[in-house]
Amino acid sequence: MSNDVRGCRFCGHPLEHTMLDLGLSPLCQSIVSRDDLNRGQMFYPLRAFVCDQCWLIQVHELVSGEEIYSHYAYFSSYSDSWLKHARDYCDMITERLGLSEKDQVIEIASNDGYLLKNFKAANIPALGIEPAANVAQVAIEDGIDCVVEFFGVATAKKLVAQGTQADLLLGNNVIGHVPDLNDFVAGMKILLAPNGTITIEIPHAINLIEGRQFDTIYQEHYSYFLLTAMRRVMRRHGLELFDVDEIGTHGGSLRYYARHAEESGREIAPIVDQIEQREIDAGLTNLDTYHDYARVVMETKWNLLEFLIRARREGKQVVGYGAPGKASTLLNYCGIREDLIRYTVDRNEMKQNTFMVGTSIPIHAPDMISETKPDYIVILPWNLKEEIMQQLDHVREWGAKFVIPIPELMVL
Numbered sequence: 001m002s003n004d005v006r007g008c009r010f011c012g013h014p015l016e017h018t019m020l021d022l023g024l025s026p027l028c029q030s031i032v033s034r035d036d037l038n039r040g041q042m043f044y045p046l047r048a049f050v051c052d053q054c055w056l057i058q059v060h061e062l063v064s065g066e067e068i069y070s071h072y073a074y075f076s077s078y079s080d081s082w083l084k085h086a087r088d089y090c091d092m093i094t095e096r097l098g099l100s101e102k103d104q105v106i107e108i109a110s111n112d113g114y115l116l117k118n119f120k121a122a123n124i125p126a127l128g129i130e131p132a133a134n135v136a137q138v139a140i141e142d143g144i145d146c147v148v149e150f151f152g153v154a155t156a157k158k159l160v161a162q163g164t165q166a167d168l169l170l171g172n173n174v175i176g177h178v179p180d181l182n183d184f185v186a187g188m189k190i191l192l193a194p195n196g197t198i199t200i201e202i203p204h205a206i207n208l209i210e211g212r213q214f215d216t217i218y219q220e221h222y223s224y225f226l227l228t229a230m231r232r233v234m235r236r237h238g239l240e241l242f243d244v245d246e247i248g249t250h251g252g253s254l255r256y257y258a259r260h261a262e263e264s265g266r267e268i269a270p271i272v273d274q275i276e277q278r279e280i281d282a283g284l285t286n287l288d289t290y291h292d293y294a295r296v297v298m299e300t301k302w303n304l305l306e307f308l309i310r311a312r313r314e315g316k317q318v319v320g321y322g323a324p325g326k327a328s329t330l331l332n333y334c335g336i337r338e339d340l341i342r343y344t345v346d347r348n349e350m351k352q353n354t355f356m357v358g359t360s361i362p363i364h365a366p367d368m369i370s371e372t373k374p375d376y377i378v379i380l381p382w383n384l385k386e387e388i389m390q391q392l393d394h395v396r397e398w399g400a401k402f403v404i405p406i407p408e409l410m411v412l
């Protein structure tokens with residue numbers, strides 16, 4: 001436990017409780033080229049706090065969004081299961097809300113347009129808001145309107161002044177990456193049309209604790225939400241959570257539905273209270289639960305290191321699959337370098353022939369696995385393990401096994 005001078009990102013209460021200290025960690029989305037190996041890399045303290053007033057789990061903003069998104073390399077279109085998830089969502093929400101060409105859909109953090117293109121195909125007006133210019137450009141080239149900006153009150157007011165409001169306002173995996181949470185949600189309130197609906201998808205922090213998903217903590221990921229905290233954030237900004245879907249993405253996410261609080265009197269789905277109660281029952285509004293967490297995470301680290309060292313001593317070749325942001329936390333926290341994981345591979349061409357930040361593990365194209373026939377493949381994006389094991393079915397030919405590091409070490 002240690003005190004910190006900064007207050008909670010949402011409620012301003014002093015943050016007095018460290019949930020987990022992961023030591024020093026670099027920015028996980030950085031691209032490290034061969035030339036960069038001769039340069040220094042910046043490491044920042046990576047510490048997660050929990051606020052005992054609103055139960056928002058959070059990491060301080062030590063690096064500005066501008067610095068992070070200037071070399072942002074995440075393109076949503078590289079995951080098949082994620083594309084299908086987006087299509088399914090668009091079908092579901094179009095039917096549920098009865099969306100037509102008269103409605104305006106706005107997506108915050110629209111990335112490369114992988115989701116909005118489904119609305120566009122259905123002739124439903126779609127607008128993206130995306131701060132990473134190189135990523136937004138891909139969407140614009142596909143004919144999807146994009147505002148290249150960080151979202152907040154200023155952007156919302158500008159759009160409203162132009163006569164644009166959202167009948168459906170969505171933000172997937174973005175609210176956790178926003179340094180000024182209150183400005184962001186206040187902006188959503190402004191941009192939402194009077195009878196509009198907000199949907200927000202974000203990993204459920206119950207899995208961060210119970211599922212030991214500590215590698216989802218990284219510099220660029222500022223806030224980790226329980227429903228308990230999300231509900232308070234919405235309320236404070238005049239919005240009301242009225243339904244939740246439990247979905248499997250990113251190791252277990254919630255899709256929150258919100259509307260203007262002024263529409264009170266409308267029904268709230270029982271699942272909202274049920275999930276809040278589940279969080280209370282799991283001890284997530286009790287500090288003792290958070291105090292135990294560091295020990296559990298250390299156990300996960302030791303198990304992985306034990307496995308890797310033993311495999312190496314037995315002369316086995318171990319490689320990785322994937323180079324997601326979460327791998328940076330895992331590898332840096334565990335101190336895993338090329339001696340323990342020889343290389344990793346990624347389907348994203350921008351990451352190929354570069355190196356994992358901090359640990360300098362080389363990233364190759366997936367073909368490298370067939371060329372070197374490793375004994376073990378550590379699946380770093382463990383949330384996509386089924387999809388990846390299917391894609392890599394051919395490695396069974398030479399008897400390779402898959403290693404899943406989280407929540408508990410599994411060799412399959």
Ligand SMILES: [Zn+2]
Pocket residue numbers: 008009010011012013051052053054055056
């Ligand atoms: Zn708080």
